[in-house]
Amino acid sequence: MQTLLSIAIIITLLTSVFIIIKFGNLKLKGPNPVPIVTFIAILFTSGLDVGLIMFPLTEFAIYNENTEYQFTNPLAIEFGFWGFLVWGFYFLTTFYFCAIEPKLKLFEIPLIKLINTLIIVSTCAFTGYLFFSYLPDYINNISEFNRYSVLGIVILLAVLSSTKLHYIKLLSVCSTLLFLVLLSSFWFNSNIDTKEAIETTSLLVGYFENLHRFISPITNYHAFYLFWWFAWSIMIGQFVARFVNGVKTWQLLVALLILPSIPIAVWFSILYYYHTNAIIISDLMSISMVIVGIIFVINSLDSLIRLYTENYNLTLKKLGAKKYILINFSILYGLVLMYQMTPFKIEWV
Numbered sequence: 001m002q003t004l005l006s007i008a009i010i011i012t013l014l015t016s017v018f019i020i021i022k023f024g025n026l027k028l029k030g031p032n033p034v035p036i037v038t039f040i041a042i043l044f045t046s047g048l049d050v051g052l053i054m055f056p057l058t059e060f061a062i063y064n065e066n067t068e069y070q071f072t073n074p075l076a077i078e079f080g081f082w083g084f085l086v087w088g089f090y091f092l093t094t095f096y097f098c099a100i101e102p103k104l105k106l107f108e109i110p111l112i113k114l115i116n117t118l119i120i121v122s123t124c125a126f127t128g129y130l131f132f133s134y135l136p137d138y139i140n141n142i143s144e145f146n147r148y149s150v151l152g153i154v155i156l157l158a159v160l161s162s163t164k165l166h167y168i169k170l171l172s173v174c175s176t177l178l179f180l181v182l183l184s185s186f187w188f189n190s191n192i193d194t195k196e197a198i199e200t201t202s203l204l205v206g207y208f209e210n211l212h213r214f215i216s217p218i219t220n221y222h223a224f225y226l227f228w229w230f231a232w233s234i235m236i237g238q239f240v241a242r243f244v245n246g247v248k249t250w251q252l253l254v255a256l257l258i259l260p261s262i263p264i265a266v267w268f269s270i271l272y273y274y275h276t277n278a279i280i281i282s283d284l285m286s287i288s289m290v291i292v293g294i295i296f297v298i299n300s301l302d303s304l305i306r307l308y309t310e311n312y313n314l315t316l317k318k319l320g321a322k323k324y325i326l327i328n329f330s331i332l333y334g335l336v337l338m339y340q341m342t343p344f345k346i347e348w349v
Helices: 001-023 038-044 050-054 056-064 076-082 084-104 110-138 143-160 165-190 194-209 220-245 249-258 261-276 283-311 321-339
Strands: 027-029 247-250
Touching: 001 084, 001 165, 001 220, 001 249, 001 283, 027 084, 038 165, 038 220, 038 247, 038 249, 038 283, 050 056, 050 110, 050 283, 076 110, 076 194, 076 220, 076 249, 076 261, 084 220, 084 249, 110 143, 110 220, 143 165, 143 261, 143 321, 165 261, 165 283, 165 321, 194 261, 247 249, 247 261, 249 261, 283 321
Parallel strands: none
Antiparallel strands: 027 247
């Protein structure tokens, strides 16, 4: 599987290079164009989840101890799992659904449409399942009842958010701003000075110096991340393509590679400073991390719900509000619970 993954990544990168050379100046526009800031906010929050907020503090030590990661520092490794190159996967699919699919209509072929919809539904539920599985790590001593309740609330809010296009725009921008507020609060609480900030962020150079190492899986854990990015790329590209607003192809690539990576780089840098200096995170800050992370999950589920409901016309207009909410909530909550009894892996997607 890892060999196939490496081949797929290389093909994706080469195809992206070809697209830039051949169609670099082609203007792209989706059916629901939004300003670039809103577009990046939608992409950033739909394409990420609570792991961005919570995982780094637990993973730095792993990267520091594991011999496979010793070619660079833990901050560079963490950034390699979440930043820059992996966003190129979204470029290829966004370009396809913005420029090619409207003419080719490949995803309108019944069999492909069915497979695509099943993948979207299963991945949407799997996202909820991962959130449910890791919830005890995010919230200490959470009871089983509260765990199931939080899952239900998150899915319900995602379904409600998917009822209007305005909600995803508003939620994406607000959650991005909340993330920036969270980042700022961590920054000021750390008392980091300018010199220390520069020294810490400069460690990210280790990622770019070893960029070639991140093209193929470093470990099985890294492979999981890459499989996850690939599984999401078709769906997120399909979703965000509708919001592209007249940018050229090369500008889209630059925006996808750089704009989401900047806040990720700063966030990881400040968390790494906390890690290396053993700074204690207060309960209030931990709760804030969980809240922002949960909003990211709601955004992600919202985007996927919109896709599979539109594919088979299970829309609010057709079903009515009560049926729409009940059907989608039941499907996702039921599938998340079923995942506990299945051997499903993201590689299968």
